[in-house]
Amino acid sequence: MKLELRFFASLREALGVSQESITIPDSVKTIADLRAHLIERGNPWADVLAEDKVLRCALNQVMVDANTPLQEKAEIAFFPPVTGG
Amino acid sequence: MPSPIRVQEKDFDISAEIALLRKGDPRVGAVVSFLGTVRDMNDGSQVKGMTLEHYPGMTEKALQEILDQAKIRWDIYQTLVIHRVGPLLPEDQIVLVVVTSAHRGEAFAACEFIMDYLKTAAPFWKKEDTPQGARWVDARVTDDVAMARWKKC
Numbered sequence: 001m002k003l004e005l006r007f008f009a010s011l012r013e014a015l016g017v018s019q020e021s022i023t024i025p026d027s028v029k030t031i032a033d034l035r036a037h038l039i040e041r042g043n044p045w046a047d048v049l050a051e052d053k054v055l056r057c058a059l060n061q062v063m064v065d066a067n068t069p070l071q072e073k074a075e076i077a078f079f080p081p082v083t084g085g
Numbered sequence: 086m087p088s089p090i091r092v093q094e095k096d097f098d099i100s101a102e103i104a105l106l107r108k109g110d111p112r113v114g115a116v117v118s119f120l121g122t123v124r125d126m127n128d129g130s131q132v133k134g135m136t137l138e139h140y141p142g143m144t145e146k147a148l149q150e151i152l153d154q155a156k157i158r159w160d161i162y163q164t165l166v167i168h169r170v171g172p173l174l175p176e177d178q179i180v181l182v183v184v185t186s187a188h189r190g191e192a193f194a195a196c197e198f199i200m201d202y203l204k205t206a207a208p209f210w211k212k213e214d215t216p217q218g219a220r221w222v223d224a225r226v227t228d229d230v231a232m233a234r235w236k237k238c
Protein backbone atom coordinates (compact mmCIF):
# COMPACT_ATOMS: atom_id res chain seq x y z
CA MET A 1 0.00 0.00 0.00
CA LYS A 2 1.19 3.49 -0.85
CA LEU A 3 0.85 6.32 1.67
CA GLU A 4 1.78 9.98 1.86
CA LEU A 5 3.27 10.85 5.27
CA ARG A 6 3.32 14.34 6.82
CA PHE A 7 5.06 15.52 9.98
CA PHE A 8 4.53 18.79 11.82
CA ALA A 9 6.03 21.05 14.50
CA SER A 10 8.47 19.40 16.95
CA LEU A 11 8.17 16.03 15.14
CA ARG A 12 9.07 17.58 11.80
CA GLU A 13 12.12 19.24 13.33
CA ALA A 14 13.29 16.16 15.26
CA LEU A 15 12.91 13.89 12.21
CA GLY A 16 14.24 16.43 9.72
CA VAL A 17 11.39 15.44 7.37
CA SER A 18 8.11 17.22 6.59
CA GLN A 19 6.74 14.93 3.89
CA GLU A 20 7.50 11.47 2.53
CA SER A 21 5.94 8.95 0.11
CA ILE A 22 6.14 5.42 1.45
CA THR A 23 5.13 1.91 0.35
CA ILE A 24 4.26 -0.30 3.31
CA PRO A 25 4.06 -4.12 3.54
CA ASP A 26 0.63 -5.85 3.78
CA SER A 27 1.19 -6.60 7.47
CA VAL A 28 0.90 -2.86 8.28
CA LYS A 29 -2.85 -2.35 8.56
CA THR A 30 -3.53 0.39 11.14
CA ILE A 31 -2.12 3.70 12.33
CA ALA A 32 -0.53 1.88 15.29
CA ASP A 33 1.08 -0.64 12.90
CA LEU A 34 2.47 2.22 10.82
CA ARG A 35 3.95 3.89 13.89
CA ALA A 36 5.64 0.59 14.88
CA HIS A 37 6.85 0.13 11.29
CA LEU A 38 8.49 3.58 11.32
CA ILE A 39 10.04 2.92 14.76
CA GLU A 40 11.82 -0.10 13.22
CA ARG A 41 13.88 2.33 11.14
CA GLY A 42 15.87 3.12 14.29
CA ASN A 43 16.77 6.62 15.42
CA PRO A 44 15.63 9.34 15.18
CA TRP A 45 12.32 7.56 14.32
CA ALA A 46 12.45 5.15 17.28
CA ASP A 47 12.99 8.00 19.71
CA VAL A 48 10.56 10.53 18.22
CA LEU A 49 7.67 8.05 17.72
CA ALA A 50 8.34 5.97 20.90
CA GLU A 51 5.27 4.49 22.63
CA ASP A 52 5.57 6.81 25.63
CA LYS A 53 5.41 9.95 23.47
CA VAL A 54 1.96 11.55 23.27
CA LEU A 55 1.21 12.06 19.58
CA ARG A 56 -1.79 12.86 17.47
CA CYS A 57 -2.52 11.41 14.07
CA ALA A 58 -4.70 12.42 11.13
CA LEU A 59 -5.89 10.34 8.18
CA ASN A 60 -6.82 12.43 5.16
CA GLN A 61 -6.78 15.52 7.39
CA VAL A 62 -9.19 14.18 10.03
CA MET A 63 -7.92 13.34 13.52
CA VAL A 64 -8.12 9.57 14.17
CA ASP A 65 -7.09 7.09 16.86
CA ALA A 66 -4.41 4.41 16.69
CA ASN A 67 -6.78 1.57 15.76
CA THR A 68 -7.95 3.26 12.55
CA PRO A 69 -7.29 1.15 9.42
CA LEU A 70 -5.04 2.63 6.75
CA GLN A 71 -6.35 3.30 3.23
CA GLU A 72 -4.59 3.15 -0.12
CA LYS A 73 -3.03 6.52 -1.05
CA ALA A 74 -4.14 8.09 2.25
CA GLU A 75 -2.39 11.14 3.66
CA ILE A 76 -1.24 10.25 7.17
CA ALA A 77 0.05 13.00 9.45
CA PHE A 78 1.80 12.67 12.81
CA PHE A 79 2.10 15.67 15.13
CA PRO A 80 2.26 16.69 18.80
CA PRO A 81 -0.90 17.78 20.69
CA VAL A 82 -2.03 21.11 19.25
CA THR A 83 -1.30 24.48 20.91
CA GLY A 84 -3.11 27.16 18.91
CA GLY A 85 -5.57 29.79 20.08
CA MET B 86 -19.10 38.05 2.09
CA PRO B 87 -15.57 37.04 3.23
CA SER B 88 -14.99 33.45 4.32
CA PRO B 89 -16.09 32.69 7.91
CA ILE B 90 -12.85 30.71 8.38
CA ARG B 91 -9.58 32.48 7.74
CA VAL B 92 -6.01 31.37 8.43
CA GLN B 93 -3.68 34.21 7.57
CA GLU B 94 -0.38 35.94 8.38
CA LYS B 95 -1.80 39.44 8.28
CA ASP B 96 -3.49 41.24 11.17
CA PHE B 97 -7.24 41.86 11.36
CA ASP B 98 -9.55 44.69 12.47
CA ILE B 99 -11.93 43.34 15.12
CA SER B 100 -14.41 46.24 14.81
CA ALA B 101 -14.65 45.92 11.05
CA GLU B 102 -15.04 42.13 11.28
CA ILE B 103 -17.87 42.36 13.84
CA ALA B 104 -19.65 45.09 11.86
CA LEU B 105 -19.47 43.00 8.70
CA LEU B 106 -20.62 39.79 10.40
CA ARG B 107 -23.85 41.29 11.81
CA LYS B 108 -24.57 43.66 8.93
CA GLY B 109 -27.96 43.15 7.28
CA ASP B 110 -29.21 40.69 9.91
CA PRO B 111 -31.77 42.42 12.17
CA ARG B 112 -32.49 39.12 13.99
CA VAL B 113 -29.19 39.60 15.86
CA GLY B 114 -29.54 40.77 19.47
CA ALA B 115 -26.20 39.47 20.81
CA VAL B 116 -22.65 39.45 19.50
CA VAL B 117 -20.01 37.63 21.54
CA SER B 118 -16.36 37.78 20.56
CA PHE B 119 -13.15 36.29 21.91
CA LEU B 120 -9.79 37.84 21.07
CA GLY B 121 -6.62 35.94 21.90
CA THR B 122 -3.36 37.90 22.08
CA VAL B 123 0.33 37.04 22.49
CA ARG B 124 1.58 37.23 26.12
CA ASP B 125 5.16 38.19 26.98
CA MET B 126 5.34 35.46 29.65
CA ASN B 127 4.70 31.68 29.55
CA ASP B 128 5.69 28.88 31.93
CA GLY B 129 7.96 31.24 33.86
CA SER B 130 9.92 32.43 30.83
CA GLN B 131 9.92 35.72 29.03
CA VAL B 132 8.55 35.38 25.50
CA LYS B 133 10.17 37.65 22.93
CA GLY B 134 8.02 36.39 20.09
CA MET B 135 6.55 33.24 18.60
CA THR B 136 5.99 31.48 15.32
CA LEU B 137 2.76 29.66 14.55
CA GLU B 138 2.80 26.59 12.32
CA HIS B 139 -0.32 24.89 11.00
CA TYR B 140 -1.44 22.05 8.76
CA PRO B 141 -2.84 23.72 5.61
CA GLY B 142 -6.01 22.00 4.47
CA MET B 143 -6.68 20.16 7.71
CA THR B 144 -6.80 23.42 9.69
CA GLU B 145 -9.70 24.75 7.62
CA LYS B 146 -11.52 21.38 7.76
CA ALA B 147 -11.13 21.14 11.54
CA LEU B 148 -12.38 24.70 12.06
CA GLN B 149 -15.38 24.09 9.77
CA GLU B 150 -16.27 20.97 11.77
CA ILE B 151 -16.10 22.96 15.03
CA LEU B 152 -18.36 25.73 13.64
CA ASP B 153 -20.82 23.13 12.29
CA GLN B 154 -20.98 21.50 15.73
CA ALA B 155 -21.61 24.86 17.41
CA LYS B 156 -24.49 25.56 15.00
CA ILE B 157 -26.06 22.17 15.77
CA ARG B 158 -25.81 22.70 19.54
CA TRP B 159 -26.90 26.32 19.87
CA ASP B 160 -29.40 28.63 18.24
CA ILE B 161 -26.85 30.98 16.68
CA TYR B 162 -26.71 32.84 13.36
CA GLN B 163 -23.24 33.76 12.09
CA THR B 164 -19.83 32.52 13.17
CA LEU B 165 -16.32 33.74 12.34
CA VAL B 166 -12.86 32.39 13.13
CA ILE B 167 -9.67 34.20 12.14
CA HIS B 168 -6.39 32.61 13.24
CA ARG B 169 -3.00 34.08 12.42
CA VAL B 170 0.09 32.02 11.51
CA GLY B 171 3.76 32.89 11.03
CA PRO B 172 5.84 35.19 13.24
CA LEU B 173 4.06 37.16 16.00
CA LEU B 174 5.17 39.50 18.81
CA PRO B 175 3.83 40.13 22.34
CA GLU B 176 0.58 42.14 22.26
CA ASP B 177 -0.18 40.95 18.71
CA GLN B 178 -3.67 39.68 17.98
CA ILE B 179 -3.58 35.93 17.33
CA VAL B 180 -7.12 34.57 17.16
CA LEU B 181 -10.63 36.01 16.84
CA VAL B 182 -13.90 34.12 17.32
CA VAL B 183 -17.23 35.92 16.84
CA VAL B 184 -20.74 34.49 17.24
CA THR B 185 -24.05 36.25 16.61
CA SER B 186 -27.39 35.17 18.05
CA ALA B 187 -30.76 36.51 19.15
CA HIS B 188 -29.81 36.21 22.84
CA ARG B 189 -26.55 36.34 24.78
CA GLY B 190 -26.74 32.93 26.47
CA GLU B 191 -26.49 30.99 23.23
CA ALA B 192 -23.76 33.26 21.88
CA PHE B 193 -21.61 33.10 25.04
CA ALA B 194 -21.81 29.30 25.20
CA ALA B 195 -21.12 28.79 21.50
CA CYS B 196 -18.13 31.15 21.53
CA GLU B 197 -16.56 29.38 24.52
CA PHE B 198 -17.23 25.96 22.94
CA ILE B 199 -15.56 27.04 19.69
CA MET B 200 -12.44 28.27 21.53
CA ASP B 201 -12.22 25.16 23.74
CA TYR B 202 -12.44 22.88 20.69
CA LEU B 203 -10.03 24.99 18.67
CA LYS B 204 -7.48 24.62 21.49
CA THR B 205 -7.51 20.82 21.26
CA ALA B 206 -8.69 19.92 17.73
CA ALA B 207 -7.34 22.53 15.28
CA PRO B 208 -3.80 21.76 14.05
CA PHE B 209 -1.84 24.84 15.14
CA TRP B 210 1.48 24.74 17.01
CA LYS B 211 3.29 27.59 18.79
CA LYS B 212 7.06 27.88 18.95
CA GLU B 213 8.24 30.51 21.42
CA ASP B 214 11.40 32.55 21.26
CA THR B 215 12.70 32.93 24.86
CA PRO B 216 16.01 34.18 26.35
CA GLN B 217 16.88 30.46 26.83
CA GLY B 218 16.28 29.76 23.12
CA ALA B 219 13.37 28.62 20.95
CA ARG B 220 10.97 26.00 22.36
CA TRP B 221 7.76 24.34 21.22
CA VAL B 222 4.86 25.04 23.56
CA ASP B 223 3.47 21.96 25.34
CA ALA B 224 -0.27 21.32 25.25
CA ARG B 225 -1.99 22.00 28.57
CA VAL B 226 -3.99 19.40 30.48
CA THR B 227 -6.44 22.20 31.36
CA ASP B 228 -7.25 22.53 27.64
CA ASP B 229 -8.31 18.86 27.49
CA VAL B 230 -10.40 19.32 30.64
CA ALA B 231 -12.08 22.42 29.14
CA MET B 232 -12.92 20.49 25.97
CA ALA B 233 -14.12 17.36 27.82
CA ARG B 234 -16.82 19.18 29.79
CA TRP B 235 -18.73 19.90 26.56
CA LYS B 236 -19.08 16.14 25.95
CA LYS B 237 -21.33 15.82 29.01
CA CYS B 238 -23.81 18.40 27.70
